[in-house]
Amino acid sequence: MSIDLSGGGNIGGKSFASLGLLLTKVNIPILPDTRQVEEELPGVDGTIDLETRFGARPIELTFELIEDFEIDFHIRLSEIAAAFNPLKGQQILMLERNPGKQWKVKYNGSLPIDRLATIGTFTVPLKAFFPFAESVNPADTELKLGEGLIIGMGYEISDTIPTFNIKSSPTTITVKNAGNHEARPVITLSGTGSGIKVTNKTTGESFSFNEPLSGGNLVINTALYTAEHNSLNVFHLVLGDFPQLVEGNNVFIVTATNPSFTIDFDFRHTYLY
Structure with a gap:
């Protein structure tokens, strides 16, 4: 399966390069925020640890956009707005710097842009409601060498389709x-x-x-x-x-x-x- 990650990745199957973007920085917390459930008991120091669950995970992508002409710059901004439109619902995010994994994300926040003529930089705030990364390929996909999988993902060539x-x-x-x-x-x-x-x-x-x-x-x-x-x-x-x-x-x-x-x-x- 060939995936276009030019420009640093893609959103909803559309590469960042096709939007005129270059991904310059990614901010993904190492772990999602926790939701702690605990109880206080009279006469007992501290609290009782009942349960820990994970909340949603914020993800921030910083981009650089460079165009030669003002009109082209605004055309690109329109394309970028459409690509990250939250009314599409959650979309698949893939990053070139972390191949083989994907996130389900949706735009969440505000999107100002810093400009110098037709050069712009901005940070897209995203939210992963399901706060974990998943393999790009489902488990029933036969593993093959050269598919962009990385060491540390736990795969073995001997793994069988379930x-x-x-x-x-x-x-x-x-x-x-x-x-x-x-x-x-x-x-x-x-x-x-x-x-x-x-x-x-x-x-x-x-x-x-x-x-x-x-x-x-x-x-x-x-x-x-x-x-x-x-x-x-x-x-x-x-x-x-x-x-x-x-x-x-x-x-x-x-x-x-x-x-x-x-x-x-x-x-x-x-x-x-």
């Missing part, structure tokens, strides 16, 4: 999250079987489907907490957890009566930075 044929019970499978933060997959079962139970032995999370799988697809979206069978809501028929994928190998046990189905894990490797 789609498995289930013909016997129990069946043990392994799904790898190469990132260093939990990933939330879409799990799709296609085929036939009954009494299906899927357990992530690594985390202890599991779910079971209390109806026969008689053709079609059972789709468990662990990020949105939804369950559909042939596009019908079957949330009430799925018991248990929505299994996440922790860093590294996740060992799953799949059990069923008369199984003849495939199970596919659709996700992107997820990174704290």
Whole structure:
């Protein structure tokens, strides 16, 4: 997959260079802000640590814009405004200095520009509501040398595509999250079987489907907490957890009566930075 990162990266599939821009500085906090849940108890020093979650992450991109003529300068500003228009919703941001990863961002703030004739510099404030980086390629993409992947992303050429044929019970499978933060997959079962139970032995999370799988697809979206069978809501028929994928190998046990189905894990490797 060829991705145009000229000018330092792209937003929504449009390279910065195609907008006349050169990316000169990137400010991404090492970690997102935290949301701490704690409780005070009478007569007890300090507080009780209940939970820590991450909030959204701000990202700032500083650009240089140079044009020969005033009219061209303003044409470029119009194109830039359209490219970062927040009414488009969240867009994919990719950076040349951090290849192989992407962020989901939206313009958030104000955008003044410092000008000297037809030379301008400005900083675009963005917000990543999902505050983690994800792999550009989904996990079901076969790894190949020369794709711009970088050391430190956790990949190995021996990594396999996470789609498995289930013909016997129990069946043990392994799904790898190469990132260093939990990933939330879409799990799709296609085929036939009954009494299906899927357990992530690594985390202890599991779910079971209390109806026969008689053709079609059972789709468990662990990020949105939804369950559909042939596009019908079957949330009430799925018991248990929505299994996440922790860093590294996740060992799953799949059990069923008369199984003849495939199970596919659709996700992107997820990174704290």
